[in-house]
Amino acid sequence: MVSEHDRGACPAHLVTRRQLRARGLSPGGHGPVAVLRCKRCAYRPDQSCTHPSRAWLYDVALARPKRTPTLAQEWALDRAMAVRQTCPQCRRWYFFALPLRTIGSCLECHDGTPADPGSYITPAPAGAHRLAA
Ligand SMILES: [Zn+2]
Known part of the structure; x- marks a missing residue:
């Protein structure tokens, strides 16, 4: 079960895939560990939100440098x-x-x-x- 975080109240070590890439990182075989959700969706109990601001979050500690050819x-x-x-x-x-x-x-x-x-x-x-x- 992945945890969910509201935008703005999200732990610093959890970033979106885009943010990972911006840091030169990739998920490194690890799946997302949490979900970032928008405030509006936080009040939806069914969590069926497809709002664009809902995004997978990756743990920076699990990420690896972007893959380069071996x-x-x-x-x-x-x-x-x-x-x-x-x-x-x-x-x-x-x-x-x-x-x-x-x-x-x-x-x-x-x-x-x-x-x-x-x-x-x-x-x-x-x-x-x-x-x-
Ligand atoms: Zn020849």
Whole structure:
């Protein structure tokens, strides 16, 4: 059962979602702990108020900093980008996404159009150890 507070008589540590965001916080997996209600609704015993000033309140102590991508998520994004930028035939890693859906390779592999050497990274020879000098 969540507690209810009237606007203006609300504990300082309970804030609305908008106020959380303004502080750079998110609910952090916790649901609202209380309800902010307008004065008018406070006198309604059935509590069926849908007045806009009725809002969920979150406890600042339970909130967490806004979600930022974790290293694993960034790594996954990088991997996804790398797949789209790597030619499956010559294994060059281009600095732009390749038309893999239509052509299936880079232009040079497709029709011989020479690629700008500055637009890709040539992969290490197959079998070479990445950490080897
Ligand atoms: Zn290629």
